[in-house]
Amino acid sequence: MQNTSVDFERQVTIKLADAKLQQALSRLQSRFVEGRAAVISEISDFEETRSAAAAIRDRVLNDLEHWLMHFEQQATARGAIVHWAETAADVNRIVTEIAALHGVRTAAKSKSMVSEECGLNDALELAGVTVMETDLGEYILQLAHEAPSHIVAPVVHKNKEEISDLFAEKHQLPRKTGIAELCREAREVLRPAFLNADMGISGANFLVAETGSALIVTNEGNGRLVTTLPRVHVAITGIEKVVPTLEDVTTLLRLLPRSATGQSITNYVSVLTGNKNKEDHDGPEHFHIILLDNGRSSLIGGEMQEMLRCIRCGACMNHCPVYQNIGGHAYGWVYPGPMGSILTPLLGGLEKSPDLPNASTLCGACAVVCPVKIPLPDLLRKLREKQMERGMKSRRETLSLKAWAWLALHPPVYALATKFGVRMMSLLGGKNKLLHTLPGASGWTDGRDFPAPEGLTFREMYQRRNRQ
Amino acid sequence: MNAREKILGRIRNAQARTNGAAVTATHTEAVASHLALHPRGPLPPHPDNLLARFKECALKLSSDVLETGDRKEVPTLLARYLNERNLPVSGVCWPSLAGLPWSTAGLDMQPRPAKNQDLVGVTGAFCAIAETGTLMLLSGTETPATTSLLPETHVAVLDPRRIVAAMEDAWDLLRREYKQPPRAVNFISGPSRTADIEQTVTLGAHGPYRVLLILAPA
Structure with a gap:
C-alpha cells in the first residue's frame, strides 16, 4: 500500500469536518473501549498477565534469529514451505510464483494487514489471479475500492446505509436494510468463493516455534474456510510474530481478544501445522508460510525494538483521542493510531511521515491499555527527538524553540518578557478576559478562545510571598 | 546471499x-x-466446578447446552432440539458417532465429511475448556474439520470428563495423547459472528449460525 502519510495535516482538516465519520468513530468508544473494560476484570491479575506477555515478546525479540530458525525447522519438518521476504515486493513475487506453480486462478483471502502492507491483491490481479476478500469488513472495502481504516474493524468508517447501497449496487439484489440481512447476503455471495478457490491466503497472528504452527484468530469463520478448503494455503506474516511455546501463545491469547474487541476469546482460534495427510479429507495439500521483514530487522537491538512486541490488537487506537477524532485513513498507511504513528515512520522512513510522531497529545492512554506494555508515548518522543537531531522540524518550530531556549538561559530577560507579555494579554483580553486571536497561534484560537492571564506572573507572586 | x-x-x-x-x-x-x-504464564484461579463453569461460559458465548447421562439418548435430544426450531433433520456426523441410534430418533446422519449443502454437522471434541466455554477439535481422517464449519448448525457431543480448566491443560492433554499437533487444532467458542457493520454483533457469519453442545459420558 502506498504511504501517503506526508499528507496528514490536510487529511486531518477534512476528517474533522466529516460529521458521518465522527458519528461512526463514536461507536468504537461504546463497543470496544467499554467492552475491553468489562472483560479485563475476568483476569484476576491483569497487570501480571501483561508483564508476562511483554516478557514473552522480549524473549523472542532478544533472540529472534534462533527462534525464527527453530520455527522454520519445525514447520519444514511438518511439510510446510517457509519463504523469506525482505520487502513487500518480494512477498508479491513469492505469492505470484506459488500461484503460477500450482495453476491457481482464484484465491480467497482472510484478513491480513501484512498483505495490505504489500498491496498483494493488486499484484495478484496483475498476474491474472482473481482475489476475493472474505472477511466481511475487508469484502465491503474491496467492493468500495477503499483501504481499511482500523486494523481490527476495517470498515468502522462506514455506516450500514452506505453498505446497503453498496451491496444493492454490486450484488444486483433487492436492497437490504438490517445488519443481519446484510451479513446473510454477504455469506451467500461469498460461500462459492471459498468452495471454488484454488488458493487460500491468510495472515498469522502468531507463529509457534515449538510446533512450527501458524495461529489464526477469527470470529467469522472465513479464516478457517480459506485454510481448510483450497488446495493451497499461503500464510503471510512478519518475522517478529514468533512465540516460543503453546503455553506462551496461550498467555498472549488471554490478552489479544480482550484488548481488541472486548471478547474473552475469539470464536475460532486455529493452530495450523503442516499440510494434509494423504488419507485426510480436508486441508491444503500445500502449505506455504511467508516471513516478511520490510524494515522490521532494522529495529532489532535498537532503542525502538519494543515496538516489535506489538500483537496488533488495536487497543491503542481505540483509546487514542487523536484517532477517535480523525479515524484511520488520515494516517495515510496501513497502521493508524499510536502504533501506526510509530511503525509507519520506522518502516517507511521518518522523512515520509513528518507529522505522525507529533500526532499525539502524549496523554498516555495507549501505554496504559497496551497488552504487551509498549511504552508508546516514549517511542513517539524518541521519534520527535530524531526529527530535531536531523533538522527535520519546520523553520518556524526550530526558531521558536531557539528563541525560547535563549530566553530560558537568560532569567532577567525571561522575567521581563513574561511580565510584559502577561500585562499585554491581560489588557487585550478586555472585559470578557478572552483572546479571540493570538499571533502565531491561530491553530489554537481558530477553534476556541484563549483565556487571558490575570494578575501577576508566577515569579512576581513567588517574590511577594517570600517577602511576607 | x-x-x-x-x-x-x-x-x-x-x-x-x-x-x-x-x-x-x-x-x-x-x-x-x-x-x-514450556513454563505456564499467570493462570486464572482453578474453578471449583469445571462442568458448571464450562456451561456458564458456553451459554455466555451463545452456545446451546443439553445434558444426558446416557450417550444413546443423544439422537433423541438432538431431534427435539432441531424440531423445536424447525431445522432440517438430516446432515453429517463424524464416523466415530455413526453407531448412535440416529434413525430411531428420526434423524438421517451420514458418516462422512460435510459438503456445502449439508445443514447439520455432528462432531465429537478432543476436550473442552472451562475457562472460556471453548471446544477443542483436532482435524484428522476420522474427524474432518469441515463438519464443524460448513453446516449452519454444529452439534458437538462432549464427554463431561474431558472438560479441563484452562487451555494450558488442553495442551498437556494433547502432548500426552499425541506426539505432535494434527494439521489443524480448532478451538471453537460458540456460533460464528461478525461485528464489522457498525460494531453490532451478528451471529452466523461464514460458519455455523448455532452451536449445540450435548454433554454425554462416552
Missing part, C-alpha cells in the same frame, strides 16, 4: 552489537531449555 541469510544476518549483527559476540551457544541452550520446560 539469499533473503533468508540476509534477514537472519541483519538480526545476528544487531544482536551481537547489544549482547556481545559470544552469545550464540548460550542462546541456543536457552531456546532448548525454554522449549523443554
Whole structure:
C-alpha cells in the first residue's frame, strides 16, 4: 500500500469536518473501549498477565534469529514451505510464483494487514489471479475500492446505509436494510468463493516455534474456510510474530481478544501445522508460510525494538483521542493510531511521515491499555527527538524553540518578557478576559478562545510571598 | 546471499552489537531449555466446578447446552432440539458417532465429511475448556474439520470428563495423547459472528449460525 502519510495535516482538516465519520468513530468508544473494560476484570491479575506477555515478546525479540530458525525447522519438518521476504515486493513475487506453480486462478483471502502492507491483491490481479476478500469488513472495502481504516474493524468508517447501497449496487439484489440481512447476503455471495478457490491466503497472528504452527484468530469463520478448503494455503506474516511455546501463545491469547474487541476469546482460534495427510479429507495439500521483514530487522537491538512486541490488537487506537477524532485513513498507511504513528515512520522512513510522531497529545492512554506494555508515548518522543537531531522540524518550530531556549538561559530577560507579555494579554483580553486571536497561534484560537492571564506572573507572586 | 541469510544476518549483527559476540551457544541452550520446560504464564484461579463453569461460559458465548447421562439418548435430544426450531433433520456426523441410534430418533446422519449443502454437522471434541466455554477439535481422517464449519448448525457431543480448566491443560492433554499437533487444532467458542457493520454483533457469519453442545459420558 502506498504511504501517503506526508499528507496528514490536510487529511486531518477534512476528517474533522466529516460529521458521518465522527458519528461512526463514536461507536468504537461504546463497543470496544467499554467492552475491553468489562472483560479485563475476568483476569484476576491483569497487570501480571501483561508483564508476562511483554516478557514473552522480549524473549523472542532478544533472540529472534534462533527462534525464527527453530520455527522454520519445525514447520519444514511438518511439510510446510517457509519463504523469506525482505520487502513487500518480494512477498508479491513469492505469492505470484506459488500461484503460477500450482495453476491457481482464484484465491480467497482472510484478513491480513501484512498483505495490505504489500498491496498483494493488486499484484495478484496483475498476474491474472482473481482475489476475493472474505472477511466481511475487508469484502465491503474491496467492493468500495477503499483501504481499511482500523486494523481490527476495517470498515468502522462506514455506516450500514452506505453498505446497503453498496451491496444493492454490486450484488444486483433487492436492497437490504438490517445488519443481519446484510451479513446473510454477504455469506451467500461469498460461500462459492471459498468452495471454488484454488488458493487460500491468510495472515498469522502468531507463529509457534515449538510446533512450527501458524495461529489464526477469527470470529467469522472465513479464516478457517480459506485454510481448510483450497488446495493451497499461503500464510503471510512478519518475522517478529514468533512465540516460543503453546503455553506462551496461550498467555498472549488471554490478552489479544480482550484488548481488541472486548471478547474473552475469539470464536475460532486455529493452530495450523503442516499440510494434509494423504488419507485426510480436508486441508491444503500445500502449505506455504511467508516471513516478511520490510524494515522490521532494522529495529532489532535498537532503542525502538519494543515496538516489535506489538500483537496488533488495536487497543491503542481505540483509546487514542487523536484517532477517535480523525479515524484511520488520515494516517495515510496501513497502521493508524499510536502504533501506526510509530511503525509507519520506522518502516517507511521518518522523512515520509513528518507529522505522525507529533500526532499525539502524549496523554498516555495507549501505554496504559497496551497488552504487551509498549511504552508508546516514549517511542513517539524518541521519534520527535530524531526529527530535531536531523533538522527535520519546520523553520518556524526550530526558531521558536531557539528563541525560547535563549530566553530560558537568560532569567532577567525571561522575567521581563513574561511580565510584559502577561500585562499585554491581560489588557487585550478586555472585559470578557478572552483572546479571540493570538499571533502565531491561530491553530489554537481558530477553534476556541484563549483565556487571558490575570494578575501577576508566577515569579512576581513567588517574590511577594517570600517577602511576607 | 539469499533473503533468508540476509534477514537472519541483519538480526545476528544487531544482536551481537547489544549482547556481545559470544552469545550464540548460550542462546541456543536457552531456546532448548525454554522449549523443554514450556513454563505456564499467570493462570486464572482453578474453578471449583469445571462442568458448571464450562456451561456458564458456553451459554455466555451463545452456545446451546443439553445434558444426558446416557450417550444413546443423544439422537433423541438432538431431534427435539432441531424440531423445536424447525431445522432440517438430516446432515453429517463424524464416523466415530455413526453407531448412535440416529434413525430411531428420526434423524438421517451420514458418516462422512460435510459438503456445502449439508445443514447439520455432528462432531465429537478432543476436550473442552472451562475457562472460556471453548471446544477443542483436532482435524484428522476420522474427524474432518469441515463438519464443524460448513453446516449452519454444529452439534458437538462432549464427554463431561474431558472438560479441563484452562487451555494450558488442553495442551498437556494433547502432548500426552499425541506426539505432535494434527494439521489443524480448532478451538471453537460458540456460533460464528461478525461485528464489522457498525460494531453490532451478528451471529452466523461464514460458519455455523448455532452451536449445540450435548454433554454425554462416552
